[in-house]
Amino acid sequence: MILWGLMDSPFVRRVAVALHHHGCPYERRPLSAFRDFDAMRAANPVGQAPVLTLADGAVLTDSRAIIEYLDALHPATALTPKDKTLLRVLQLEAVALSLADKAVALTGELTRRPAALRDPEAIARLQVQIAGALDWLEDRAETTPLAGRFTRADLALGCVVTYLARKHPNRLGERPALLRHARWCEALPPFAAAPFSMAEAVAAGWQPETLEERS
Structure with missing residues (x-):
């Protein structure tokens, strides 16, 4: 997997932390949504980070969507509780x-x-x-x-x-x-x-x- 974005972003960083939490190896492309806007648009049509490129080439954008996808892949370490909390x-x-x-x-x-x-x-x-x-x-x-x-x-x-x-x-x-x-x-x-x-x-x-x- 490839994570696009900078590690000063709270949205990019939360995806990176989640990847480590689930034990998912990944590469990172440290691109800025401002400085590298055109390059970011190659991964996300609106040029925003984070972007996660999956092993098969599929792309996920938005940290909430990425967190939910990772939870579904790794239910044993899911960050979303299923109880009253x-x-x-x-x-x-x-x-x-x-x-x-x-x-x-x-x-x-x-x-x-x-x-x-x-x-x-x-x-x-x-x-x-x-x-x-x-x-x-x-x-x-x-x-x-x-x-x-x-x-x-x-x-x-x-x-x-x-x-x-x-x-x-x-x-x-x-x-x-x-x-x-x-x-x-x-x-x-x-x-x-x-x-x-x-x-x-x-x-x-x-x-x-x-x-x-x-x-």
Whole structure:
């Protein structure tokens, strides 16, 4: 299998962690959806990551679809529970993935768009959405793992909290439950085998926020 995308992305990284969790060997093509847009479109018509090319050449896009496919292939190590914890897992995963989406969008606004062309209202809305999701998740991350064992909710939350800690630490703030959960995730072998890459982020054009942008 081939995984397309950069390891600063919470979506690409969660697929990589899932592959390690299930014991699936894979190659990676470290392409940026921005810098390598045309090359990414060769794998995904909309040019987004992650993309997983299977051994037979079939292609899967979207991290949720990929996680569900891997679960179906490896039921013994499935990340989706089949007991009463399923609702909680899906609720937490949904908000964590929405948080990741808004955090990546904010990165794009602050990194890709010239300052003179930024939309202050759009940025403010993203900030409110990020803060709201973080508060909601902080209130519900009282246990580690989140639902008795490592699930897709832990996977999504661990990846997005590390993303924020590395790229937008001022927006993550003092949220001890989320930081405790992220430390637990990062100590797991599948996370350690697929580390966040700041080097890939910088190579793709990411820069730290300025003091003005942090307000």
